[in-house]
Amino acid sequence: MGRHSLPDGSAPASTGSRPGARRRTIAISTGLVLAVAAGSVVALRSDLLPFGEPCDGQSVRLDVAASPDIAPALDAVAKTAREGAARTDGRCLDVKITPRPAHEIADAFGQRPVDPEFQVWIPDSSLWVDRVDAGSGTPLTTAGTIASSPIALGAVPEAAKALGWPKKTYTWTELTEAATTDDALRLGVADPARSATGLLALARINAANAKDTKDGDEADTRTAAAAKLLYQRVADGDGQVLATLPRDDSGAEQGNPRRNQALLLSEQAAYAHNTGEDGGPDLDLFYPQNGTAQLDYPYTLVDDDETTPAQTRAANRFLTLLSEPGGQRALRRHGFRTDNGRPDSEVVDAAGGREPQPYSADPADPPSVKELQALLGMWTVTVQSARITTVVDASASMANPVPDRGGQSRMDLAKNSLLQALATFTPEDEIGLWKFATYLDGNKDHVELSPTNRLGDRDKDGTTHRDALAAAFGSLAPVPGGATGLYDTTLAAYEKACGAYASGKFNALVIVTDGANDDSSGIGLDSLVGKLEKLADPKRPVPLIAIAIGAQADKSALDRIAAPTGGSAHRVDDPSQIHQVILKAIMAAGSKGPR
Known part of the structure; x- marks a missing residue:
């Protein structure tokens, strides 16, 4: 629970509440009907109900940021409260509603705890609050939901x-x-x-x-x-x-x-x-x-040290007004469902609903934060062109056969899986290929087999870059006696990827390896991580996605390498899983990128 608390006997709204909500939600000990009927005497003695008397200049200001679609309904309730001299703590309740797109506030709140200019946030969906909570951003407390659609x-x-x-x-x-x-x-x-x-x-x-x-x-x-x-x-x-x-x-x-x-x-x-x-x-x-x-409009309290107890009680008072018949009517007049999401015939009819359309059906269970993150990543990769360089280990150990795969080697299965991944990209995507092993090109541990170009581009002979890249993937073969020159290759590939950053595209570097770094003459792990930290730019993100094949791969080192870039490391025992892991990792990295 956050720093906010509601007075005993309060009755926050709970219309359209989501099943299985995982966020901190204030427990409602007394139903709305009981609170309004049995608690009226207490409320009157506390000067909480409207008296119809003009304010004497003493008021409590409550600032509310709300999704633009529900802001007019909230403003109508706030206006009625002012005109009726609704009171809290014996002073007039003065509520100001500011329309704010939910994604803007969620982005600001999710990055780090901030000091907002409002005490209550009402986005159109709990998914925004879930996103902030998952990112350990600004502390929030949900007191209930006030409407649904x-x-x-x-x-x-x-x-x-x-x-x-x-x-x-x-x-x-x-x-x-x-x-x-x-x-x-x-x-x-x-x-x-x-x-x-x-x-x-x-x-x-x-x-x-x-x-x-x-x-x-x-x-x-x-x-x-x-x-x-x-x-x-x-x-x-x-x-x-x-x-x-x-x-x-x-x-x-x-x-x-x-x-x-x-x-x-x-x-x-x-x-x-x-x-x-x-x-x-x-x-x-x-x-x-x-x-x-379903949109569910959570009434969300922003936990801030500067929020006064009077403002907290004012937030509860406004929530109670939204729960009462007048507030519910105002929400319905603006096209929202109240009463736990039950359809209102007048709202449905005006919106364009008719039988036998199933407008009375219960909503599906909401997706989890993890599921939504994966979908956002998929959306990013699907609709935004990508620029990805793939770097594949060609050391001798890649010739080792994979158990129960008919004698196929790690490299055989890796190539097939990478070709499957290639098939998922569009002509607008830019994909390239490197391979690496110790002393592969003189003193260098790496060589570029195909530049990172647009897949739809054509050579003079009419061959597309996709065709040339597929041939390059097909040519991959383990280098006899070659060891794993991982660290030098990673630095060189990441430097080039950052230097060739393509604005407006999803940029990434994918490294596939089955071993630990074997090049003792090159850069060390600590030095590599330090250089990657300096190269990584949040405004020009290039996440590094590392795929470790088998138990011999140094997963812990790959975790350290990927971390400063905003990427991730993954282990697969079967190289045929590579394309699935790459796509999922790209989706996850894409969902973290700038919007």
Whole structure:
């Protein structure tokens, strides 16, 4: 529990709460109905309820940063509290709501503990709070959730009709395929790196793929393919993606290739669009059959030494106002679900929901922080071009046969696995190849077999760089008598990777080895780590991903080498696992990169 605490008998909201939440959450000892009914006398004696009398100049200021979609509803409640002279500690409650995108605050909070200018944060999803907690950033305490909104697919009437709305229902997999395989349907989504709606939708697509295929690699491939299609029409944020819809009902607007005909969005966003005055055709909503994702709006207290006890009690007072009938009505008027996420017929109807669409279905269990991190990494690698140099151990021990693999050597299996990894990259990606062993090129322990160039580039004879790189991978062979010149090679490859950093791409260095450094005449481990620390630049990140094959590889040394670069080291007993480990490590490193 953080430094915040709620007075006995308080009644924070708990609408739309997530099952299995792992974060610090304040226990609610008394239900809202009991607190309002039985606790009214205590509240009156403490000057906590509105009196309807004008303020005498004495007030308690509470600053709240809120997701832009819910900020207007919160502001309405705060305005009512001011006009009704709602009090806390005998003084008027003065709540200021500031709209702030959740990803901006999560990024600031997650890097290190900070002193914010607000005492309460209400993002649109608990995933942002989970991310801060996982990064050991600014201490936070969640007091409950104040509203919810399921994520659906909204389509303009013409597109909805083509998809069979409202009678036809879809699973997440079917809905994504139906919306992305038809060239005539333009589907938009907010960037999952900046939008909880975009990321949670991607998580449900991935979960559906995993259930349908029963194969993790196949599921990842399907999700990556869906991500590539979604990226074609991605917008920076939730507000920006709504702006991509047609502005009016004219055929020209709906036929404009720059305008989306469908969006992955929250029910509340569809409600705001359909009831707004900006014009444009209303949206019809498809609710996926197999469990939707849900925005849950956690009421989050920011644990800060400068927060006074009066501000803490004011935060609790405002939470109570949001839980009371007036606050709940204000949230529903803005398109949010209250009452533990139960659908409101007026909200659903205005948002574009109709039976038999399963808008009453329970939400799916939320993804874990680890799962979301992997998805963000996948998104980064999938939609952002990569620049990766692969450095492969060619020492004599790579000729050793792998048990139970039909006599195939470590190098044979490593080559096949690396070729599988190569097949996952696009023509825009830049991939190169080095090999290393002691004294491979004069006094050097390494040689470049293929430069790190764009895979789609062609040579004069018309051969693509992908073809040339595949041939270079195929030519890899152990060097008889060659030892493992790991440290000198690592420094040389990392220096070159940093010097050739490509802005706007995911840059990385991958090293594959089955041994410990055998070159005593070269640089030592401590000196190498020191030089890597100096070379690593957080503004130009080049994570080093090390793959240790077998027990003879020096995993502890690789851990030290990878750490200052923001990368990671991994051990595999079977070299055929290399491509899977590389892709997962790239995804994890990509999720840490700058946004």
